[in-house]
Amino acid sequence: MTPKQYTLELVKRGYKVFPLVPNTKRPIKDQSYLTASNDLQIVAKWFDDLPQANLGLELASKSLIVVDIDNHNSTSIRDTMQKLTDQGCKLPAETYIEETPSGGLHFFYTGTVPIKRVTNFIPNVDLLADFTVIAPSAINGDAYRSISNEYTYNNIAKAPQWLIEAMSDKPKQFYSSDHPTLQAGKKWTGKRLDEIVNGVNAGGRNTWLTKQVGWLISTGAELETAYTITQQINRDYISPPLPDSEVNTIFKSVVRKEATKYEQHSK
Template identity: 45%
Template sequence: MKESAALYTAIELAESGYDIYPLSANTKTPPKGHHGYLEATKDQNTIVDWFQSNPAYNLGLRLDTSHLLVVDVDIHDSTKNGKDSLFELQRQGKTLPPDTYIEKTASGGLHYFFKYTGDKVRKVNNWPGIDLLTDFTVIAPSEIDGAAYAPLDGRTLADIQSAPNWLVDELSTNNLNGASEHAYTTRLKKYTGRLLDEMVQGVSTGDRNVWLTKMAGRMFSVGADPKTVYNMLSVINDSFVDPSLSSKEINVIFQSILKRESKGVN
């Protein structure tokens, strides 16, 4: 990917009303200290800062605020070939409009883009090799291992068609067994679910040590193994703490909580 390509595309998307966010070079994951699609923006000054400082960044597109749905057709798993699933759906009279905006992915699959205004969902392997995404996605000109995401036939996001009715019905009836995202989280969210949500929200300067100490204590309280707690602290620190603490500080936090928990067992 040319160093300026992602920046130019990001600005064009923002000008068209789409929220975008950065991804680490050669990956589908947010850079250290970023919170992925949750901090997606149309603000061009922010976008310029991101991509001028890191011109090799890949590009992510937030889908829910753009009222978009992506049908992700994977082909890299021979036991879950998305194109085979598409053929099976076609035999059932369920076809994807071929004139919508489509990207070839870095792994050789396809991303079909559609207009969609329903509930936010992320259904992995809804059919073998096919994911349904309405929260976020990687978008061209991102690259993975030298292979780029690229539009088919010179199409643009202006070519996006409305999602076919059968697909909208599939999302409506199959989303969390028929429950909306709000109803699901209200009804089923337990202590561990709230803990995971809080971990992903992360923390910035000021409360980092206190916050990570609390996270460690809460992981121990739900029965996590000490090794798991330490590894999770490292992941949380790297991904959701801005700026992240040093490994020495993480070790101090872990050892202090481990010592306290060990006393409670004796």
């Protein structure tokens, strides 16, 4: 089955998809999970125009949640899953699971949660409820693939309760017994960090990021540090992320504005 045929079969079952630049996780111009479609003609044309396109899946319309376990460092998948289990966050294996090109795993579950993602829930684990890259997408010759013929999109398991809570607007905190929950009052910096992690969707992305950049610079951190964090905020907490050129424009604009304010204050 060709990528186009596979995608059209998903679309026939009501799943919304969007095209990605071949060999990347990046949406093609003017496309994102916000423009995802389950219109057969529209989707077919995407693949007619770009046969090697990778594939993104919009999750919310099907109440899907994906637990994304990375395999990008020395920590093994097994160790990461054990850490989840130790914190009361066991992952049911009786569901659809895809292996990623890097050797990571995507566990698919169903559940009604806000359209968002929780990045770095624990190290190497992200929780996704907005979109994900799926098979048969490929990166550098390695493809996303189902790890079992027994489980498909037709029998995705219900999300465990801890996952529903973790994706809620006020997620429950999971700590081991030697790391108690902090009870002290939340300071202004903590509130701002919470605001960043909660992220933003398409509406107001520029204004929101400008606000965060202004705060980062106001902390007195080196501009290189502020810029590095700005890039991470855009990558992990803005859906879909802004183009790099737009992030650079926002950052430079805020730097100029802060410099002007400093000069005026110094006179």
